[in-house]
Amino acid sequence: KQKGPLTGRHVLITSGPTHEPLDPVRYIANRSSGKQGHALARAALALGARVTLVSGPVNLPNIRGVNAVKVETAQEMLDAVLDALPADIALCAAAVADWRASAEAAQKLKKERGADVSLSLAQNPDILATIAIPGPQRPELVIGFAAETRNVVDHARAKRRAKGADWIVANDVSAATGIMGGDRTQVHLVTGAGVEDWPAMSKDEMAARLLARAAESLSSVRSA
Ligand code: C5P
Numbered sequence: 001k002q003k004g005p006l007t008g009r010h011v012l013i014t015s016g017p018t019h020e021p022l023d024p025v026r027y028i029a030n031r032s033s034g035k036q037g038h039a040l041a042r043a044a045l046a047l048g049a050r051v052t053l054v055s056g057p058v059n060l061p062n063i064r065g066v067n068a069v070k071v072e073t074a075q076e077m078l079d080a081v082l083d084a085l086p087a088d089i090a091l092c093a094a095a096v097a098d099w100r101a102s103a104e105a106a107q108k109l110k111k112e113r114g115a116d117v118s119l120s121l122a123q124n125p126d127i128l129a130t131i132a133i134p135g136p137q138r139p140e141l142v143i144g145f146a147a148e149t150r151n152v153v154d155h156a157r158a159k160r161r162a163k164g165a166d167w168i169v170a171n172d173v174s175a176a177t178g179i180m181g182g183d184r185t186q187v188h189l190v191t192g193a194g195v196e197d198w199p200a201m202s203k204d205e206m207a208a209r210l211l212a213r214a215a216e217s218l219s220s221v222r223s224a
Contacts, residue, residue, distance in 0.1 A: 002046060004047040005047050009048075010087040011040075011050070012081065013090075014096070015055040016055045017096075018056045024105075033181045037053065039202075039203040040207045043204070056096075078130060088141070090143065092144045140218055141166050143168070143169065143214065152172050153170060156188065157195075167191045168189075169189055189210075
């Protein structure tokens with residue numbers, strides 16, 4: 001394993017979408033590919049960290065040297081994240097479904113000719129907000145991601161405060177940008193000190209820069 005500025009540190013990453021079952025054969029999902037989360041895991045590993053990657057269903061190969069925990073639902077993701085604590089840095093890159101079915105049907109839902117159906121949805125736990133709550137288990141640096149289609153930086157600033165995150169990495173995921181599912185990204189880093197507009201680059205390059213910045217910002221005294 002490589003030695004680096006994150007040697008001796010634990011980096012915890014959430015990645016990918018979540019699947020929220022409606023019945024035994026159907027689920028609610030979203031278009032997250034998990035590419036950004038996997039890029040973060042490779043970058044953290046390259047800096048010497050011990051890495052836990054909690055991932056929803058994605059079509060990406062395992063990364064050698066990364067502790068991969070596979071989950072399906074938001075609730076499972078939260079449980080896996082809490083199990084993986086303590087961590088020095090948490091990066092929440094997962095596109096967690098905001099809602100799940102209020103009740104999962106035990107049997108396949110049947111259609112009735114001509115009849116519309118409405119779904120009752122319950123709110124999922126917010127994993128980022130949960131781990132950002134101050135306390136002995138809170139990672140020293142909690143980083144969230146914000147995918148927006150407009151007013152990207154304003155929303156990211158508000159999100160940083162609302163969720164208690166230290167940093168928010170914000171990007172514009174309008175269809176025309178090709179960021180969602182693509183290999184490249186262009187982000188704004190929102191910290192307590194202000195906003196940095198980063199140039200367009202690959203998701204791997206962005207991950208490497210972000211993890212290098214995160215490593216610098218950790219206090220030199222190890223928490224564990
Ligand atoms: O509120 P929104 O979903 O836009 O916030 C995005 C950020 O919050 C991402 O870092 C995402 O991983 C995290 N999040 C989470 N749990 C949720 C919803 C979002 O960790 N239920």
